[in-house]
Amino acid sequence: MFTHQQHLEHLLQPDDYTSPAQYQRELQRLFYPAWHPLCTIHDLAQPGDFLTFDLLETPILLRNFGGQLRAFLNVCPHRHSRLTDEVRGRSAALRCQYHGWEFNHEGRTGKIPDAKAFRPWDRANSCLRRFRLETCGEVVFVNLSEEGPSLREWLGPLWERWHSSFGGAYRYATTWEADFACNWKVVLENSLESYHIPMVHPQTFKDMPPEEVAWHELERTFTTFKTIIPNDWVNRRQAHIVRLLGEQPTWEYWHYNRHPHLTVSTLDVNRLVMCVFPTGPTTCRYRSILFTLRGKKSGPLAWAAYRLLRPIVVYVAKKVFAEDGRLYPAVQRGLEASPHRGVIGTREERIYYFQRFVWEHTRDTRDISPTVTDGDHAA
Ligand code: FES
Ligand SMILES: [Fe+2]
Numbered sequence: 001m002f003t004h005q006q007h008l009e010h011l012l013q014p015d016d017y018t019s020p021a022q023y024q025r026e027l028q029r030l031f032y033p034a035w036h037p038l039c040t041i042h043d044l045a046q047p048g049d050f051l052t053f054d055l056l057e058t059p060i061l062l063r064n065f066g067g068q069l070r071a072f073l074n075v076c077p078h079r080h081s082r083l084t085d086e087v088r089g090r091s092a093a094l095r096c097q098y099h100g101w102e103f104n105h106e107g108r109t110g111k112i113p114d115a116k117a118f119r120p121w122d123r124a125n126s127c128l129r130r131f132r133l134e135t136c137g138e139v140v141f142v143n144l145s146e147e148g149p150s151l152r153e154w155l156g157p158l159w160e161r162w163h164s165s166f167g168g169a170y171r172y173a174t175t176w177e178a179d180f181a182c183n184w185k186v187v188l189e190n191s192l193e194s195y196h197i198p199m200v201h202p203q204t205f206k207d208m209p210p211e212e213v214a215w216h217e218l219e220r221t222f223t224t225f226k227t228i229i230p231n232d233w234v235n236r237r238q239a240h241i242v243r244l245l246g247e248q249p250t251w252e253y254w255h256y257n258r259h260p261h262l263t264v265s266t267l268d269v270n271r272l273v274m275c276v277f278p279t280g281p282t283t284c285r286y287r288s289i290l291f292t293l294r295g296k297k298s299g300p301l302a303w304a305a306y307r308l309l310r311p312i313v314v315y316v317a318k319k320v321f322a323e324d325g326r327l328y329p330a331v332q333r334g335l336e337a338s339p340h341r342g343v344i345g346t347r348e349e350r351i352y353y354f355q356r357f358v359w360e361h362t363r364d365t366r367d368i369s370p371t372v373t374d375g376d377h378a379a
Contacts, residue, residue, distance in 0.1 A: 002211060002346040003218055010342030011355040016362075017183040017335045023281040025362040030260045031056050035134070035141040035151050037262065037273050038062065040172050040289060042138065044069055048090045052082075056277060058144055060131060063094060065105035071142045072107055073129035083128075103128050137166025139273055139289060158222060158258055165271045169247060170291035173270075173310055176318065177287040178325060182332035184261065184284035185358065187276045190324055190331075191255070191263050192223070193348040200327060204320050208347070216350055220357070223350040225255040229267070242268045244305040245295025257350065259357040269293045270313045282332060286325075290317055 050063040059074035081098035094103045102110040107128030132143040134151035194208045209227040217224040239249035254266045271291040292310045
């Protein structure tokens with residue numbers, strides 16, 4: 001049951017998917033205040049484990065200091081080198097690769113080669129820049145702004161729905177990412193509608209769910225989609241495995257979008273965190289972190305079911321990811337030549353709420369389209 005009975009205005013125009021000025025506004029107003037899922041605690045399990053990312057034009061380094069996870073700008077205060085160029089690794093100390101300055105868990109300097117050469121000590125220019133880091137379940141989030149809501153506040157009601165899912169009965173399986181030649185909103189909007197299923201996923205999903213079993217929640221900071229998966233042969237086998245693992249199948253599929261860029265999908269057999277990051281006006285990077293059901297049952301049968309299920313879930317998730325990925329460059333090229341204003345169907349109504357969030361944060365005037373009012377939410 002969709003909330004709207006008539007089509008909606010495509011608030012964002014083709015220029016919003018190509019313009020360097022819009023990209024800069026989105027970085028400043030949408031992305032720097034947001035929380036970003038980057039990895040899991042398993043990626044930083046041992047003291048000294050580290051990962052580096054280029055996140056929103058910002059080089060960052062995550063590291064385990066004796067069990068404490070920290071995020072720093074991956075830039076040395078001495079003469080600006082990246083501390084490390086390795087993507088991941090383990091080291092006894094956080095040491096800059098250029099002249100060997102070392103830093104502790106607070107980002108303060110430790111050992112400095114030939115330290116007397118720096119007398120008097122410039123304390124104001126000696127610390128690494130630190131970023132906020134928090135976890136939701138086993139997923140590690142980073143925020144690049146100094147102030148703002150905690151992760152829990154930022155997620156709002158989604159925190160309760162998610163935090164026990166990333167871990168617990170669901171075990172971390174894998175992370176993958178890909179760069180796409182399209183604006184980040186092309187990827188995000190694709191994930192918000194089931195309308196493309198028959199054309200893009202004819203084997204994996206087959207058909208779009210009928211409106212009677214499609215429910216949307218449409219809120220200012222997030223939207224959700226819920227459906228009931230078909231009672232067919234494949235899904236009955238899947239439900240059997242869920243029971244072998246000691247859980248009760250719900251037959252529900254959920255998809256969430258915390259505006260702007262964070263999405264999570266859930267089935268009885270998995271929890272999938274997907275996040276899309278702009279890397280330029282017309283390029284983006286899409287990262288997925290997948291958990292598969294382990295359940296509470298122990299014993300060889302449950303273990304075998306888990307080991308059977310996990311590669312199948314990973315295979316299907318990556319296949320769907322690739323099927324969608326083939327379309328993104330075509331959508332981008334179309335946007336760059338389009339004379340049209342676009343239109344959003346009732347099945348695609350979540351896109352309107354996503355676009356409204358982007359619009360409100362990146363337009364300097366609040367002359368927002370009157371098509372939908374603030375109180376116009378799904379039941
Ligand atoms: S630039 Fe890092 S120690 Fe010199
Ligand atoms: Fe898709």
